[in-house]
Amino acid sequence: MKDVGMKPESLRRARASAELLAPPHCIELLRSGDTEKGDPLKTARVAGILAAKRTDELIPLCHPLPIHRAEVTYELGDDRVRIIAEVETIGPTGVEMEALAAASLAALTIYDMLKPYCEPAEMSIRDCRLDEKRGGKSQYKRKLPAPAAAAVLVLSDTVAAGRKPDTAGRAVESELTAAGFAPIYYAVLPDEPAALLDAIGELRDRYALIMTVGGTGIGKRDITVDTLKPLITRELPGLMEAARAFGQRRTPYAAMSRGIAGFVGDSVLVTLPGSRGGATESLTAILPSLVHIFEVCRDLPHPGGYQ
Template sequence: MDGMFDVGHKQGTYRIAKAQAILQVKPETITLIKEGKTPKGDVFEAAKVAGTLAVKKTPDLLPYCHPLPIDNVTIHVSLNHDSLEITAETETVWKTGIEMESLTAVSIAALSIYDMLKPVDDSLVIESVKLLNKKGGKSDFKQEFDKKLQAAILITSDSISSGEKSDQSGKIIVQRLEKLEIDVVESKIIPDDVNQIESLLKQFCDEQKIDLVLTCGGTGVGPRDMTPEATIKVLEKQVTGVAEMLRNYGQQRVPFSMLSRGLTGIRGNSLIVNLPGSTNAVNDAMDSLFPGILHIFKMMENEKH
């Protein structure tokens, strides 16, 4: 049997979820609650405490839920003619959703009220428990385009271009882009040569008008690592935040990521991103870049954030 989903490759994003439970009671029970005459005390405060505790205990109760930081919990109980409505809204900045915490909160809050009211009401029914809404995660940041984006991949490596090694990182990039429905229209392998890299970058951007150009390799500090030197010559605007994010994301996984000198920037209407050469680093980079980076094409079209 499989265990928890692996979320190690994900980035933390702001997430919020709201759930609801309905507890059916007798109308006279509502009167007792309003008059403060229920035998076990204040059901409103008990529900808030029980629901808040339930949020914190969710991974202890549900074996496939990840422990996650809880930034805020709001429990609300309202009275109707013959029912109580309990809502819970929870917030976090984390790698996975928080809807189960909200659902657990209203479930335990409803059970707590049930326990408090059962001495005076034998008709109690927890009628429903449901998720009202949730936000957060990569799905909220997907971009829609009138036509498919086009991409070019440029592998810079003396050993791969000479046939000494096979290209694995390029294949990973192609597979990942295809899943994102981005068309790979060019894929080239060249030596670590500044002039060749510069020439091809200009060709991809100026002549072929390719939207996304991903270079792979040559970002380290070795004597033949020259991709950033070639890239800086063709960039019109640097997008430093992307390069910083790539290094930060990688550094959380491998202590050598800080040694990458990769750049990101714009030439014309093309985005150029320098990726490291190793397969693990490429996988990490693709995880961290998408879908957020695609918003840059909306920005270049002068659309609002």
């Protein structure tokens, strides 16, 4: 199965449909609900909902999902019935297959209940398709429509002294590149307030996004948050709330992050944890929001770098 453990949850919807062709007298049976097995449309609705809830048992590589809503409705014509299935969840992956399974099984149920009333050649199921899906990366974009300049500042005494390589900052740089940020400035600084303030003074208003990596914990040398908080003119508290909530579902230590986010001048400032896991998890959680910020805000530094 595909690993979806690092995908953020969102409200996801899917609508699928299928069409069953049958002689007009069979369609009249659907209208009346009068067959020897009972009402076909009511029975097929229950079958379709059940199929949506149990798709992971029917299709081997589908993930089990909490189904928050499933519904099956119909459009009756003279010689056909269109089955429409709608499914919703809040989860890390979509419900397209659940909607398709619901439409398919509802159509098969109707077929089964009508088959005593016509010849096999007179009925067919066709055109089972996904009509719409919402949520996830198809709705909440994870890549910029146009490049925007970003800066990554790694705060670490040990990395700055050359005693260990930087993995967290480079991972963040790689993720930002994949998201369409360019050019990307990268630097490593010791955990010193003066050095950090000088760097922010040089970068603010020139880079649309400034990300610090490290210094958000509770150690005496974790100075990033305390140093940068007074510079923020407009807070974006929801970014770090989302990052911590995402992280806490993967490790309880995420609760110790004191990370902050907001505008410093015309730049968006985000402070990420210093571990590679904490930094990438936080960025995964907030990246759709960051992309949205750069789509809707017109007073940020010009896409691509300098004003």
